[in-house]
Amino acid sequence: MSFYYDNITKSYIRALRGVERPSWAPIEHEIIEVPGSAGGIAVEKKRKVRILYVPVEVRGIGALNLQKVKEDLAKWLIKDGPRNLVFPDEPDRVYYAELTGELNLEEVLDKGKGLLTFICADPFKYGPQLTFTKSASTSGTFTLIMTNPGTVEAYPEFKFLVKKPITHLDIIGPDKYMRIGRPVTVEETIVNPxxxxxxxxxxxxxxxxxxxxxxxxxxxxxxxxxxxxxxxxxxxxxxxxxxxxxxxxxxxxxxxxxxxxxxxxxxxxxxxxxxxxxxxxxxxxxxxxxxxxxxxxxxxxxxxxxxxxxxxxxxxxxxxxxxxxxxxxxxxxxxxxxxxxxxxxxxxxxxxxxxxxxxxxxxxxxxxxxxxxxxxxxxxxxxxxxxxxxxxxxxxxxxxxNDLSGAVVPNIAQPGDEIVMDFKKDLILINGEDMKKLKGDFISSFFPIKPGDTALVISPGDAVDVEAKVRGPYH
Missing domain, CATH: 2.60.120.200 (Jelly Rolls)
Incomplete structure (x- = not known):
């Protein structure tokens, strides 16, 4: 078999038997030993970088002799930062991997065998991206049900189309929430900035x-x-x-x-x-x-x-x-x-x-x-x-x-504006501009959703259409 890297595969390369894809990324525990007691106490568990070893055979083909194949291979695989890596026997899973080390080929005529090494700083593999949409409700809130099909917590991404002026926007999960802006009290006045x-x-x-x-x-x-x-x-x-x-x-x-x-x-x-x-x-x-x-x-x-x-x-x-x-x-x-x-x-x-x-x-x-x-x-x-x-x-x-002093609260978005919140990248954008400064308070956070179904309350739900995406991570 061959493989896809950065959505590209090459006819001159094939992966050989012996591809090493660990069942999960290495897990390392930090242990504190207690004097006078047997064993110790696990205080932290850390997932380390996942390493994939791919033995390959490459061969000259057409106008590309083996030496020219090496050049094309380098152009394809050496990138700045991770790219998606997919194996044909697991087409519904993707690793975000970057080539490391070197490739020393055992060359015989116009063929060569060697070992490619990929590192995955993100130690998980991912399934297909799922999309969930809901239109603005007639009430002040609505509930969006998102499904994480993976075996690990996933960080979702939200895109909101604003339908009416808002001073705040909340995404409320079972035990955490994200807020930008702030609500208005009865003693305050809403002002367009x-x-x-x-x-x-x-x-x-x-x-x-x-x-x-x-x-x-x-x-x-x-x-x-x-x-x-x-x-x-x-x-x-x-x-x-x-x-x-x-x-x-x-x-x-x-x-x-x-x-x-x-x-x-x-x-x-x-x-x-x-x-x-x-x-x-x-x-x-x-x-x-x-x-x-x-x-x-x-x-x-x-x-x-x-x-x-x-x-x-x-x-x-x-x-x-x-x-x-x-x-x-x-x-x-x-x-x-x-x-x-x-x-x-x-x-x-x-x-x-x-x-x-x-x-x-x-x-x-x-x-x-x-x-x-x-x-x-x-x-x-x-x-x-x-x-x-x-x-x-x-x-x-x-x-x-406008003057924003006194008992006033500014609108943070107007009809037609697009708000993006990417919980994996800790990103808040309004019409493409970084607006992380609008993060409402120190308690609000870019929280993950657990495997299975999660109910998220959106408020004010009568002011936004939402498109939410999640890609399930797997061990």
């Missing part, structure tokens, strides 16, 4: 007017509105940064606010450069803050983000540069956010796939930059005669931040 003042999908130029200046460049060319947002139809000409710029007023001046720009930015080839910028404008049209995403490097992919408080000269950068893993920004379709509340500025940038990745964030206290937000300005540009990167401004939000 923000109020949308502008939500522009950037599908029309109506309402936007010509801007007059940008940082370190000239305004030229024009934008066009598309189904995906504003794109540059013409960058114009210039020796330095040049491209179009437009501005728009907001309906009311804001002291405490949050501005969010969703944009797309990538270089089709490594010689592409460009910048997308969003300026905060005061009541006189002067810029007092900026968000930017750009690539200023020719012949190198190096996308970076900026968030600045104050003017170009004399301002303070809260964010400037790349994330810890720069590749997270290579193909950027994400958000840049700048927020001010009572003189505290917070900036946040993230690429968005299923969840936010490559997050960059920071904050400063700067009460000297106190102008009201009265408008925004957008700008996209290329430098000199360089090849422009692909740039689109997809959506812009301007939100008023």
């Amino acid at each position: 923000t109020e949308t003042i502008l939500s522009d999908t950037m599908r029309t130029l109506i309402g936007w007017t010509n801007a007059h200046n940008v940082d370190g460049g000239v305004i030229s060319g024009s934008f066009q509105a598309t189904e995906n947002g504003f794109r540059v139809s013409n960058f114009g000409t210039g020796e330095a940064w040049h491209g179009p710029a437009l501005q728009k007023s907001v309906s009311q001046p804001l002291q405490d606010f949050q501005v969010v720009m969703q944009c797309t930015f990538y270089s089709p080839s490594n010689d592409g450069v460009g910048r997308i910028e969003l300026y905060l404008l005061d009541e006189n049209g002067n810029a007092f803050g900026k968000l930017a995403f750009k690539d200023i490097h020719r012949y190198e992919y190096k996308q970076q983000a900026e968030a600045r408080v104050g003017p170009l000269f004399g301002g303070t950068f809260i964010i400037a540069g790349q994330p810890a893993d720069p590749k997270m920004f290579d193909f950027f379709t994400g958000i840049l956010r700048l927020k001010r509340v009572k003189g505290k500025w917070e900036a946040y940038v993230a690429n968005i796939s299923n969840q936010h990745v490559g997050e960059m964030q920071g904050s400063i206290l700067d009460e000297s930059v106190s102008a009201n937000l009265a408008g925004i300005k957008i700008h996209a540009a290329v430098s000199g005669q360089n090849t422009p990167a692909y740039m689109t401004v997809n959506h812009i939000w301007v939100e008023k931040v």
